[in-house]
Amino acid sequence: SLKNPEQHEILSQLNADILVVVAYGLILPQTILEIPTYGCINVHGSELPRWRGAAPIQRAIEAGDKTTGVTIMQMDEGLDTGAMLAISRCQIDPLETSGTLYEKLAALGCKTLIETLQQLTKGTLTAVPQNDRDCSYAHKITKSETEINWTESATIIARRIRAFNPSPTCYSLIDGQRLKIWQTSTDTDNPGRGSAGEILSAGSDGLLIQCGDQSCLIIKEIQLAGKSRLPVAEILKSKADMFACGKILGV
Structure with missing residues (x-):
């Protein structure tokens, strides 16, 4: 959970410019979020604020969504609530499974992340706050x-x-x-x-x-x-x- 002071010290000594999180599943404490120069960003498998949470790919298919995407967001202490830096979208095919959609979003996420990092270091990105009224939660599958x-x-x-x-x-x-x-x-x-x-x-x-x-x-x-x-x-x-x-x- 990165709440241990020793883990905090290890990360501090890295002098990291940025920390990238993908499918981590836990909320980072504020002390960790403040360490990197450009903060911590998350690659999330949905068009936020739709499908915040643990199972965005599965819930999008289950709900019959026609599109989904990848959101690069600036992390805060909430669960997938941070301001959005970039969104890339894709179609959900009629016979799409979570396995095939995961592969599609993984490729899309890599491309979008690289583009976002380049713009972030140039100072050309504007973070857009999420509209909480439009949010939905992708509950963990039981x-x-x-x-x-x-x-x-x-x-x-x-x-x-x-x-x-x-x-x-x-x-x-x-x-x-x-x-x-x-x-x-x-x-x-x-x-x-x-x-x-x-x-x-x-x-x-x-x-x-x-x-x-x-x-x-x-x-x-x-x-x-x-x-x-x-x-x-x-x-x-x-x-x-x-x-x-x-x-x-x-x-």
């Missing part, structure tokens, strides 16, 4: 969120599966066994008339699952406990009975 609730709509479930891919990964139960779900799509042509979590069909396209709001989800890639992740079509070759029509996921 284990309870990863179990799929089939009474929710297919759109909401599909977003969460992509948001939690590759970690911590969404799952459901079948015959009491945990089933990780990696890839899905929504089926807008089939309103469905089954019970929540019911397997309506199983075939080469995947498992058609009844969700809430008379919506359906197609599960395309899964992982059984202790096994590798595979397309549903491959697993059905040896586990067809396990995924028979009429069975209910979540029990």
Whole structure:
């Protein structure tokens, strides 16, 4: 947490011009923030003030945001509340996962950070305060969120599966066994008339699952406990009975 006086002394002896923080997850004390000549800056994976906090990438996908970005901010004693030095934006693709978006933002963050450091040392940057009225908080992901609730709509479930891919990964139960779900799509042509979590069909396209709001989800890639992740079509070759029509996921 850098609150130890010895750690403070070590940083002071570096005579650093600037301190850059990326995905640190803790608030720096004011005594640390005041050490570098140009202060401490943070590379944050969202368009602040939207999605302050621990899981901005996952929460943006889960919420169905169309765009996100990287914010370079001057750190203060709050949680991602400091004045903004630069923002770079990018699209969130329809099939984006947190894994692919992380890679996209990492590259964007490196580029934006270098540009920001160059301008900061030249004195050509103006820090812009955040508007707290527009802020939202990206809460840390809990284990309870990863179990799929089939009474929710297919759109909401599909977003969460992509948001939690590759970690911590969404799952459901079948015959009491945990089933990780990696890839899905929504089926807008089939309103469905089954019970929540019911397997309506199983075939080469995947498992058609009844969700809430008379919506359906197609599960395309899964992982059984202790096994590798595979397309549903491959697993059905040896586990067809396990995924028979009429069975209910979540029990």
